[in-house]
Amino acid sequence: MYYSLCSQPWLMPDDASWHWQESLSEHWVTPARLSALLPDARDWLSRHPGQRYLLHSDSALHFSAALLACWEQGKIVVLSPDEHPATLAALQSSTDQTIPTRLPARESHESALVSQPQARTMDASAIAVELHTSGTSGQPLKVVKHFSQLDNELGVHAALWPLTNACVISQVSHLHIYGLLTAILRPICEKVPFSNSQTRFPEVLLQHLIEVQQHAMPATIISSPAQLSRMPDEVLGTDVPPVTSPQRLFSSGAPLSQQDAIRSESLFGCEVIEIYGSTETGGIATRRQSQAAAWDPLPGVTISNVDDCLCVHSQFLENPSQPWMQADRIQLQGQTFTLLGRQDRIAKIAGKRVSLGRVERLLEDFDKVTQLRCIDLNPQHDRLGMVVAMSPDALPQTHAERQALQQQMQAHLARELDPISIPRYWRLVDSIPLNSQGKPDRIAISRLFADLYDRSLPRWLGQSRPDANTAICQLEVPFRLASLEGHFEGLPLVPGMVMVQWGCDLAAEAFAPLGDFRGLSRLKFQQILQPGQRLTLRVERKPHCIAFSVTSALGRHCMGQLDFSGLAEKTIP
Incomplete structure (x- = not known):
């Protein structure tokens, strides 16, 4: 059953039929666990007065508790579009407080006033949250969402795709509108468990699916093209225990290629539903590419073609009476449309x-x-x-x-x-x-x-995380690299310890915190690395060391093991 945000479903008594949820592992957020953390969030807010609160926790449990506690007290929550220090610093200058990523325990458990808030009606017209666009077409822009906008869209989603007795598994960030709505607010409003962290790695997704299956509950996966395009075919292959197909799988953030959409349906054995929209508009349209390539507007949304671009009228907009122009070119086909690319x-x-x-x-x-x-x-x-x-x-x-x-x-x-x-x-x-x-x-x-602005850097060409314990980075040696100077005249080459430092830097970025550097072992330099060469830097976290290697089309250049004080017991199985 769906309850609107303004009805404050998190304050409603738990139904006895939900008690099975408490047997789920700590990787899940349940109504009872959320209720247990809410007093800590209320207590923190009572000791840190303000009106605008910056929230950027990656824990769905701590994020949700802080979010709901703010709403109970009429506060505005500001979400950061990312975790970059510069972004957070800029937002901190325009907010009153920054909520800790992990809420501290209450200093006192005796305050009934803090533990149980005074009953108050939530104003549907009030601002609930400030989000920021991704900035892919310019600088990130602030977008406010009122409770009425969130409730309107949540109600449409619940009517189209009810979460009845499902568990929600998210692979996306809840700091953006898609993840906030589908991975946090929908399960809260429909009283179902949801994953406490992003299941970015296929093996973690599989573990969640197996656990849901053990409780005889369907799963709903919240994903994106970035995840689905890289999903290995063997994630649900013959070498793993049989897994019941999810109830459905959602994808948003960008159009999913038809190949990836059809492949994902075959891989997971469920319908793959794409949602098209933006931070400003919320959801606009939906499609299932195994049935049709065109987009169908969501209930409450009407569209038109203005100068070959999409014009939206929607109850999810801040001002529903005003049309919104998307910077996407379209071709109308009756009541559906095809996207032709960005203006x-x-x-x-x-x-x-x-x-x-x-x-x-x-x-x-x-x-x-x-x-x-x-x-x-x-x-x-x-x-x-x-x-x-x-x-x-x-x-x-x-x-x-x-x-x-x-x-x-x-x-x-x-x-x-x-x-x-x-x-x-x-x-x-x-x-x-x-x-x-x-x-x-x-x-x-x-x-x-x-590297154009900092000559000490190698040329970064992208990196990937095949699993939780491995990071792979593609690099190139710029001719302007500062460490080439004097090493050597007539035959410039990258000093061996510079390659070691690159390994340390990637390990720190991928696996932080690592503790203090304690030394090297099994270090081998096998051939020189010169300017202009493209290379692959790989680091792998093991129980008591970081193994690293530098390779190129010519073979291996360097390999060894890095020792850090904080490595023991850090490996994720």
Whole structure:
């Protein structure tokens, strides 16, 4: 059964039929566990007065308790779009308090006033939360959501796809509107358990599915194209215990390719439902690609074509009487529509307006190119950067091969563009970095060009996490790398200890906290690494060390083991 947010379902007495939920492991948030933590959240708020509270906990349990406690007291919750220190610092300057990522226990358990809040009616017109756009088409923008908007959308979801007795497993961040609605608020409003953390790794997803099956309950998976496109075929293969198919699987953040949509339905044995929308609009439309490629507007949403772009009228908007223009081009087909891509992004380079979308489209037909992202590198460089994703077998491995391909692409663009519109800085990768919502990750894409501004850095070309104990990073040795100076004249090469430092840096980024560095063992340097070479840096967390290796198309360059004081018992099985 669905209860509206304004009815405050978390304050309703638990039904006896829900007691089975308490036998679930600590990886789940249940109504009883949420109720048990709420007094701690109320106590913290009572000792930290304010009106606007920054919330960015990655724990669904602590996030939910803090969120609901704020709403009970009429506070506005501000969500950070990411965990980057600069983003958090900027938001902290505009909020009164920052809620701890883990709520401390109450100092006193005697205050009935704190443990049980005074009954108050929640105002549907009040601001519930401030979110921020992902910034993929510019700087992140603030978007406010009122309780009425959230309740309207939650009610539509519950009517279309009820969670009756289901457990919700999330692979996405709840700091964005999609994860907030589907992975946090829906299970709270429908009184069902939900996962306490993002199940980013396939093996963790499988463990959750097995546990749900042991309780004879259906699962609903909240996912994204970033997760589903990388889901291994063997996640539910013959070498694992039989797993009951989920009730359904949701995907949002970006359109899922038809291949991945159909493959996911076959892999999980359930319907894959995509939701299209934005932070500003909430959900707009839905589709199931195994049945149709076009998008169907959600109940309460009407659409029209204005200058070839999508115009939305929706009860999920802050002002439902005002239409909202999306920057997405569409083709209407009766009451459904097809997405044709984003309206052109415009950059101003040396005083001239340049369409980034046009630059990308001119290269779409290049052989083996899978994705393109043109970015404005202002203000540091008054030129454009281009990220070209190619199939792994086509990626050039040597500097000469990369230069030749880059010159071919620049010559191709020169037929249509003036020189200032042709990207000067190029990065060839196997995939465009995506955020947890499946959209191009603005900060990670900027990192591809970080070596332009800091000569101590290798050229970062992306990284992946095959599992919880492994991180793999693609790098290139820039000719401008500072550590090449004096090492050696006539034959520049990367010092061995610089490669070791790269291993330490990746381990710290992937597995923090590691504690103090205590030494090296089994260190081998097997061949030199020179400027222009592309390499793969791999670190693997073991019970008592971090194993690392540096390899390239020429073979292994370096390997060894790193010892840190905090490693014991850190390995995730």
